[in-house]
Amino acid sequence: MGRIATSITQQIEKLEERGMVLDMPLDKIKEVLLDIGYYRLGFYWHPFEIDNESDDRIHRFQPETKFSTILDLYYLDVDLRHLLIKFINRIEVNYRTKLIYYASNKYKNSPTWFVDPKVITKNFIDDFDKYYNDDFKKTKVIAKHHKKNINDKYAPAWKTLEYFTFGTNLKIYKSFLDSDIKERISEIYNVKDTSKFIKLMETIVFVRNYCAHSGVMFDLRNTYGIPKLPFYEFNNNDRHCLDSCMKIINFILYQISENRSQEMMKSLEQLFLKYADKNAVIKDIIDNKIRFVGSK
Structure with missing residues (x-):
């Protein structure tokens, strides 16, 4: 145009x-x-x-x-986005809960351990106020805390981290000085290598943000190759495609709930079958761009 x-x-x-x-x-x-x-x-x-x-x-x-086929592909994308965000939200809440619980209990004498230089890297602490800014302080719970506790610079972790984004809470994990707390959290999700755990979670955050900002899902390519896992074989060894990202989402989800993991795969299979039956080009996109292979 x-x-x-x-x-x-x-x-x-x-x-x-x-x-x-x-x-x-x-x-x-x-x-x-x-x-x-x-x-x-x-x-x-x-x-x-x-x-x-x-x-x-x-x-x-x-x-x-046909114009109707274009619309079908668009609504496949919409339905896929809504489906994925539902299961990613389950992961986000679970991860945030584990982060708050284990760190807050390890550092009991430091309720704002996320800005404690003995716990967190200097780089994160130096940048912290860009997260805990004036708009953030208007959040109802945070505003109420400061009204009641006028001498507190920050609300405790169980209040503060509850209102941080998935990405920010992952940055906190990456900023721990103590490798033990990192290992304790990553092992909950059956990943012993913390650097690999970070990359897996970054993949999930990447897809989450794509969904949240109405990104085009069928054409999604992860910038960095997803780490290999002994539990999955990536379709055609493609560690960038959406199917590989969805496998990682499902792997982490499985550690939280086997039922939700099965529900996710069944929902994806039903969704892709519904749209693949409508048009050969859409089926080709599912097979060769998204590279979905189901629970095989």
Whole structure:
């Protein structure tokens, strides 16, 4: 569409010119374009373009590319995002609970151990106020604590960390000076190598943030290769694809709840089967981009 803004009518005309079959009522197509946006939908019709790997492509669609199919791929992404965030949230809460419990009980005399130079690295402590900023202090529980305890610079760990993001709580783990506390927490999740545990959790945080910010899921590639685990074989040895990320999510979830782990895999299988049956191109995306192989 170039650098000039276009109307919905012009966008529809452009899709027709490029060969898309508009197999839905015109009013519905307009509603979709105003709801989701032409640019964002472009991520989902990109795989249906004839020359989609060319830098100077003309954006022609493969024969019989239907608007409804593009919408199916978009909603596969939406459903997948919602499914994954549900199970990642279970991991996030469990991890945060373990972090708070074990560290707070080890450092009983330091309720704000997350800024204790005997416990946490100087680099994290120096940056701490960017997390514990004025907006954070407006959080109801934190504000109430400071109103009641006017001399406290920070609320204790069980209050503070409850309102930190998954990523920030992982940074705290990485910042422990004591390797024993790191090992104690990582071994809960059946990972003895703490550096490997960090990489696994970073993978989960990465997917979590992708989901939270409405990233395009089917095309997700993890920047860094996921560490190998003796429990899983990654599809075609691809340690960057979404399926490999989902395997890591499921592995950590299994350490928390075998039932939730089984539920996740069953839900994924049902979801992908539902959309793979609708269109051969979507099935190819599931097989060769997401690389989903189920619980095999």
